[in-house]
Amino acid sequence: MPNHKPLVWLPACHRNLDLSDPGGYTVLADRYAAAVCQLGLQPVLYPMAGAADVPDLLPLVDGVLLTGSPSNVEATHFGASALETDMLDPRRDRLTMALVREAIAAGTPLFGVCRGLQEMNVALGGSLYQQLHTEAGLLDHREPEDVDLDVQFAERHEVILEPDSAFAEWAGGTRALVNSLHGQGIKRLGDGLVAEARAPDGLVEGVRVASAKAFGYGVQWHPEWHHERIPFYQRTLGAFADACREHCRERNGGCR
Numbered sequence: 001m002p003n004h005k006p007l008v009w010l011p012a013c014h015r016n017l018d019l020s021d022p023g024g025y026t027v028l029a030d031r032y033a034a035a036v037c038q039l040g041l042q043p044v045l046y047p048m049a050g051a052a053d054v055p056d057l058l059p060l061v062d063g064v065l066l067t068g069s070p071s072n073v074e075a076t077h078f079g080a081s082a083l084e085t086d087m088l089d090p091r092r093d094r095l096t097m098a099l100v101r102e103a104i105a106a107g108t109p110l111f112g113v114c115r116g117l118q119e120m121n122v123a124l125g126g127s128l129y130q131q132l133h134t135e136a137g138l139l140d141h142r143e144p145e146d147v148d149l150d151v152q153f154a155e156r157h158e159v160i161l162e163p164d165s166a167f168a169e170w171a172g173g174t175r176a177l178v179n180s181l182h183g184q185g186i187k188r189l190g191d192g193l194v195a196e197a198r199a200p201d202g203l204v205e206g207v208r209v210a211s212a213k214a215f216g217y218g219v220q221w222h223p224e225w226h227h228e229r230i231p232f233y234q235r236t237l238g239a240f241a242d243a244c245r246e247h248c249r250e251r252n253g254g255c256r
């Protein structure tokens with residue numbers, strides 16, 4: 001039995017931090033890694049991993065957490081053109097498009113948060129609204145600018161949860177309040193995804209992977225934000241952590 005905690009792969013972002021370094025930087029918001037640690041799991045990064053490395057690396061981990069990011073999934077992945085204003089991350093896109101499909105096929109627990117949900121949707125053939133706030137009938141789902149993080153991540157709207165879904169179980173009912181920090185959103189649902197949570201404007205904000213052999217969920221909100229004091233977020237993350245522990249036991253005959 002290995003003497004380590006279940007390992008969770010968090011694909012990083014790649015940014016030019018504007019320090020005149022043409023090599024760029026690998027970036028991961030501590031918030032996600034800290035939440036993984038608080039769940040008793042060990043976050044791991046493979047900074048240079050590309051799509052071709054996924055078959056070698058996926059068997060080494062017990063779960064995959066696709067984090068949020070200010071960058072947008074490039075619209076060329078769903079048959080549209082990127083907007084001039086888009087902040088893009090083509091390396092992350094290339095990795096996560098492959099990772100989503102292979103994690104589902106391999107039965108590795110998979111959880112997508114915000115950009116991560118959008119990646120799951122696009123990897124499975126779905127499309128995104130590129131600017132929700134320009135769409136008639138849809139809410140502006142972006143966070144307020146130039147305010148404290150506590151205000152940016154404050155609960156902003158309800159989600160309506162499918163009765164009998166895991167979301168309803170985690171929320172203890174069919175409605176929950178969530179934060180909202182995104183400009184893109186699901187337009188056409190990816191193949192094999194089941195919509196189980198919707199914003200009041202009808203936008204799909206929570207999905208289940210129908211064929212998942214382990215945990216396979218994505219959410220548009222941020223359950224990692226102060227999950228320790230919000231039972232809905234805590235139960236969602238707890239279910240992902242339980243699935244990672246189970247996968248670790250199956251993979252290794254046990255785990256810490």
Ligand SMILES: N[C@@H](CCC(=O)NCCCC(=O)O)C(=O)O
Pocket residue numbers: 029067068069070071072073113114115116181182183184185
């Ligand atoms: N850029 C996409 C995804 C939005 C998203 O993931 N926001 C999280 C921002 C905070 C963080 O880095 O965790 C969109 O705008 O829809």
